[in-house]
Amino acid sequence: MKGxxxxxxxxxxxxxxxxxRKDPQLAxxxxxxxxxxxxxxxxxxxxxxxxxxxxxQILPRDFLARILGRDSGLQGLxxxxxxxxxxxxxxxxLFPIMAVLLKAGAGVGPLVAFLSSWALLGFHRLLIxxxxxxxxxxxxxxxxxxxxxxxxxxxxxxxxxxxxTRL
Numbered sequence: 001m002k003g004x005x006x007x008x009x010x011x012x013x014x015x016x017x018x019x020x021r022k023d024p025q026l027a028x029x030x031x032x033x034x035x036x037x038x039x040x041x042x043x044x045x046x047x048x049x050x051x052x053x054x055x056x057q058i059l060p061r062d063f064l065a066r067i068l069g070r071d072s073g074l075q076g077l078x079x080x081x082x083x084x085x086x087x088x089x090x091x092x093x094l095f096p097i098m099a100v101l102l103k104a105g106a107g108v109g110p111l112v113a114f115l116s117s118w119a120l121l122g123f124h125r126l127l128i129x130x131x132x133x134x135x136x137x138x139x140x141x142x143x144x145x146x147x148x149x150x151x152x153x154x155x156x157x158x159x160x161x162x163x164x165t166r167l
Contacts, residue, residue: 044092052096056104065105070158072107074151077158080110081150084117088124109158117150 020027068076087094098111121143131139 048093048096052100056100059104061105068106068110070107072110076107076110077113077151077154080113080154081117084114084150085121085123087118094118107158108161109154112157113150113154116153120146120149
């Protein structure tokens with residue numbers, strides 16, 4: 001976490017320096033725009049982190065480990081896929097929840113299936129954007145072609161994680 005912060009800070013300083021050298025007004029406008037985005041996203045972040053903290057307190061670890069744990073097998077992958085497909089919201093909500101689930105005993109495979117399903121399937125996006133804009137035939141074809149991938153990605157992620165932890 002600390003390394004990521006330092007890297008992003010370093011990158012921010014370099015880009016700010018380049019913008020300032022090009023035109024000081026660009027650096028000012030970039031700062032104002034960035035702070036504006038922070039102001040819009042801050043309430044979402046606060047609520048998402050409170051939600052994640054509350055979930056960490058109420059989730060029964062033994063139950064979670066049984067249904068989404070490292071050894072939950074196909075059941076965990078399918079449950080992660082289903083949960084990701086129906087999970088609304090953006091990454092500010094999703095990643096804190098995933099962090100809590102990982103800490104509470106969920107396996108890497110089911111969590112990767114969850115994330116992959118959220119990105120690939122997203123039923124809310126299908127209903128709100130894809131089908132109305134692209135048509136139901138296209139939307140259902142794309143959905144059907146994508147269904148297996150979160151399970152496969154989760155399975156391979158779990159195997160990769162197990163190999164990685166043995167090294």
